[in-house]
Amino acid sequence: MPQQAPGLPGTVAFSYSLFLALRTLPRRTGSLFTTSKESSMFRIFSPAGVSVLSAGALLSLVNGLLYAWSVFMLPLENATGLTRTQTSLVFTITLVFFGAGMMCGGFVIRRIGTRLTAALGGIMLSAGLLVSSCVTELWQLILAYGVAAGFGIGMANVVPTVTGVSWFPEKRGLVCGLMAFCLALGTLLLGSGAASTLIRLTGISRTMQLLGVLVLLLSLVASFFLVMPEHRTTKVAHRGVESLTTGQMLRTSRFRLVWLWDLSLQTGGLMIIGHIVPYAVESGCSPIQAGMAMGVYAVTNGFGRLLFGMLFDRKGFRFAMLANTCCMTTGLLGLAFLPGVAGFFGLLAGIMTTALAFGGTIPQFSAYIAQNFGPEHMESNVGMTATVFILAGFAGPCLGGCLHSLTGTYLPAVLSAAVMTIPGILAVMNIPGRA
DSSP states (O other), X not given: OOOOOTTHHHHHHHHHHHHHHHHTSOSOOBOOOOOTTSOHHHHHTSHHHHXXXXXXXXXXXXXXXXXXXXXXXXXXXXXXXXXXXXXXXXXXXXXXXXXXXXXXXXXXXXXXXXXXXXHHHHHHHHHHHHHHTTOOSHHHHIIIIIIIIHHHHHHHHHHHXXXXXXXXXXXXXHHHHHHHHHHHHHIIIIIIIIXXXXXXXXXXXXHHHHHHHHHHHHHHHHHHHOOOBSSOOOTTTTTTOOOOOHHHHHTSHHHHHHHHHHHHHHHHHHHHHHHHHHHHHHTTOOHHHHHHHHHHHHHHHHHHHHHHHHHHHHHOHHHHHHHHHHHHHHHHHHHHHHHHHHHHHXXXXXXXXXXXXXXXXXXXXXXXXXXXXXXXXXXHHHHTTHHHHHHHHHHHHHHHHHHHHHHSSSHHHHHHHHHTHHHHHHHHHTOOOOO
């Protein structure tokens, strides 16, 4: 790309000055009503509660750019001469460093606080976009977008969940669902909406520059309000729950069983995300209908995050996770057989059911960790959810592609994903009660 990011040194200097200004602010300035008589719903409508949830939602919207890479792929290939294999490699590296950023984010929060962690993640994403706007080689794009932007998104992505759950521990599922929903919404608004429109109007280089500046401003504004409460949690919310370090948590059977449940469902969900368009075409849909199916998956996935997050709060982890697993199994079996019976509408029914279930896995894992392993090390503990994402992100799409190459059809891949939910059911049934 011949264009160079205008004002890049000035933008970097401005970011650094704001970052230093944030360091002078206290890490925890919020106040939390700690008596058991005061409900979480009352705190949600307090000024501090509104600001924390709103800032977390805003930062999650920004982090939704993670899944918008497909919008950049073709314009980047046309501008730089990169191949589809090379641009796909960039996205793979982005996902890996997103997971690494999430795993490190909790430890960074404990060292420098939530404000600085959110700001630093936003600056890294902004820098990645700005530098990517003027790259000419694959290795430059990998370092700028794959490493810097991916790690920055992952590190910042821990902050909204940790702060939100710390303020409203009685509404863990709802808070985690809200933040996960905003992440999906950000992909739709900033990716399919803003980025696609700007690319048509101004080109890929200018689009990345504008998005880089926008991301920087939104992230810094959000980070200012993302503070931890003075008192981490109410006595009611964590009564009788021992706070475990990350190492101790990883050695418990409870964590390993929930991890297995999450892996069994996310593998199938990510397989469908990676192959939904060609599967729709293979099922007899037109390219327009296939694109519509992808949009339906994205929207329904977002609502699934809210739905199962609230179900977690109301009915408990076992009921919500079993319902989530049954929903995934039903959706995958519907994808396998309904298109042959009901055509495009049968495909949509299977896609919507699968998307609801896949969305539900994301907030429930985080909410379970917050509920069962105590508040003291929640920042680093929640970051361990990224281990499932990394493994399933490779296993799901790769398994689907390999089975399709061997058989010439997606039916064995979809049925295999349905069978993989069985270990998830067994895992949930054997999770011990709260310690």
